[in-house]
Amino acid sequence: MGLCQPSADVPFSCGACCGLFNLELKPDQFKTLLKDRTETFKKSVDFSRPYTMAEFRKVREEAEKNYIKKDPLTYNCPFLGMLTEEVSGASPEIKVRSRIGCMIHPVYTGDPRSQNYSFYGASICQAYDCRNKERNFADEWENIFSEFADDSFSYSSLSSDYRTIDLIEGYLTEKGIPSSEWFTDSKKIIRNILQIKFDQNISLWNTSFELDMESPPPISFKERLAKWLGLESDDPRL
Template sequence: MGLCQPSADVPFSCGACCGLFNLELKPDQFRTLLKDRTETFKKSVDFSKPYTMAEFRKVREEAEKNYVKKDSLTYNCPFLGMLTEEVSGISSETKVRSRIGCMIHPVYTGDPRSQNYSFYGASICQAYDCRNKERNFADEWENVFSEFADDSFSYSSLSSDYRSIDLLEGYLTEKGIPSTDWFTGSRETILQILKIKFEQNISLWNTSFELDMESPPPISWKERLAKWLGLESDDPRL
């Protein structure tokens, strides 16, 4: 599935478009929430009885109704949980990994329309592509995010932060670095800037639906990137 659910050897995944980060929670609280959802789901949902998916949604929406939201209009889908999968490693050894993802995705239910039990419905859930997923170099960014991330939460934060990647791509272009060299010769520069982003807590938890509707200021990409990261434009790291 690409950027959302990377290749088999990557233990991380992104769930930002399901509204996870729209909740005002700390990392440990996110983990507890997903654990609770997943345990409730396993105990109460039977795919042979589709109505149990509707009942689960009702129960979880009631349980989570008092969580503080960043945006009252952004939905937080309770079907986002922990997916435990067995995967074959390079040595043909079978390993168990846990990622975050949709617990009623057709790959698990066997029903191509099972996501109709979610708020947005199957057509939106399956067709939605975030800005980073649509990039020309989405696969290369996926590799960078996978290398940089510590868990699915930091991976989701990177994968959904289109603004930082817009600024990075504009900055590298402005420096005259061809896109063919971005992820080779300039890889360390990219990782260094992403490190600054995390140190500064820049857009660490995105709801995934923020869009910059304002026209960019008439300054260079370097100045825009520095301003975004809270740095001086002559910072030697840029």
């Protein structure tokens, strides 16, 4: 699945489009929420009895109805949970990987329409592509995110943050660095900027549905990137 669910040697994944980060929760609370969902799912859902998926959704929506949302119109799908998988042929340290993802995805249920039990339905769930997944260099960004992240939550905050990546690509282009060198000779620059993003807690939890409604200011990409990261335009780290 590419950027959402990277290659087998990466233990992380992104679940931002399922609306998880639309909830006003701290990192540990996100992990607890997903653990609770997953445990409830395993105890109550039987794929041979499809109606149990509908019952699970009803129970979890009731349990989570009082969580504060960043955007009241963005849905938080309760079928997003922890996916613990055995990885054949993988290195010992990731023999078992814990990712986040759709617990009723057809790969698990065997039913191509099983996601119709979710709010958006199978057609939307399987067709939605976020800005970063659609990039020309999505595979290269996937590698950067995989190297930089330390869990599925930090991976998700990178994979869904199109604003930062837009500014980085514009900044590198403005510096006259050809795209063929972005992920080789300029890889250190990218990693430094991403580190600043995390140090400054910039857009750490994205829903992946954010839309930039304002026109870009008439300033350079370096200035725009500095402003976004809360830095001075002459900061030596840029």
